[in-house]
Amino acid sequence: MTIDLHAETRPTGVDAAVAAARRVIDALVRAGDISGADMADVADRLNAVADDLEDTAPPLDERLVDMWRGDGNTRHDPVTGPENPIAPPLRYEAVDTRTIEATTTLGLPHQGPPSSVHGGVSALLLDHTLGVANGWAGTSGMTAELTLRYHRLTPLFEPITVAARQVSVDGRKIRTTGEITANGEPCVTAEGLFIATYPPRPR
Numbered sequence: 001m002t003i004d005l006h007a008e009t010r011p012t013g014v015d016a017a018v019a020a021a022r023r024v025i026d027a028l029v030r031a032g033d034i035s036g037a038d039m040a041d042v043a044d045r046l047n048a049v050a051d052d053l054e055d056t057a058p059p060l061d062e063r064l065v066d067m068w069r070g071d072g073n074t075r076h077d078p079v080t081g082p083e084n085p086i087a088p089p090l091r092y093e094a095v096d097t098r099t100i101e102a103t104t105t106l107g108l109p110h111q112g113p114p115s116s117v118h119g120g121v122s123a124l125l126l127d128h129t130l131g132v133a134n135g136w137a138g139t140s141g142m143t144a145e146l147t148l149r150y151h152r153l154t155p156l157f158e159p160i161t162v163a164a165r166q167v168s169v170d171g172r173k174i175r176t177t178g179e180i181t182a183n184g185e186p187c188v189t190a191e192g193l194f195i196a197t198y199p200p201r202p203r
């Protein structure tokens with residue numbers, strides 16, 4: 001069952017440009033300096049795109065207010081956001097009323113050890129997924145503690161599943177667990193303490 005735990009990716013507008021930017025990031029890391037591409041020309045063309053975007057961007061304050069309107073951060077967060085080129089992006093499904101999961105395949109931009117996911121990237125995916133599991137379960141908060149155990153390398157280039165479950169809510173303290181698995185084997189497990197609090201949205 002697909003649920004509204006992430007913003008839907010639109011085929012046009014900034015979502016389409018972000019999808020293209022993800023391709024560029026992946027292709028650049030893949031190419032390195034041993035490809036046949038004229039990288040000086042590539043840099044000129046990418047800088048021209050950035051110049052155009054910077055020249056037409058709204059003031060930062062205005063954009064921040066816009067970002068936190070409506071769907072809020074699910075459109076721009078760095079894990080699921082269709083507006084954010086550094087998001088893989090993950091697309092969550094509900095497992096039950098307190099548990100969610102997403103399956104994705106990461107590539108070279110997220111590499112740490114050879115052909116393996118960077119440990120900090122795993123932490124990002126888990127922190128966010130635990131946070132969204134809290135939102136799904138009905139009580140969310142800010143990460144106060146996140147404890148990770150890296151059991152084995154998390155592979156690139158093949159499907160991995162990121163899952164999280166809200167375990168308990170005790171006053172403002174929310175305890176949540178999660179894991180990244182590949183081929184059914186745990187690669188990283190996480191335990192999080194979240195404190196129920198709601199930072200003000202930019203206005």
Ligand SMILES: CCCCCCCCCCCCCC(=O)SCCNC(=O)CCNC(=O)[C@H](O)C(C)(C)COP(=O)(O)OP(=O)(O)OC[C@H]1O[C@@H](n2cnc3c(N)ncnc32)[C@H](O)[C@@H]1OP(=O)(O)O
Nearest residue numbers: 005127128131132135136140142143144145172193195197
């Ligand atoms: C359906 C879909 C929904 C989607 C939703 C969108 C999801 C988005 C997902 C995004 C996910 C991404 C998520 C992110 O990226 S969140 C960003 C990363 N986190 C932060 O930046 C948090 C920064 N820290 C703070 O803001 C404050 O310190 C917090 C809010 C955490 C607590 O400050 P606050 O002033 O409010 O609390 P308090 O001092 O009154 O303490 C209250 C109680 O808590 C206990 N305590 C506090 N800290 C700790 C600690 N470190 N270890 C153990 N215990 C701790 C404390 O002892 C006390 O217990 P007790 O004495 O009462 O027993």
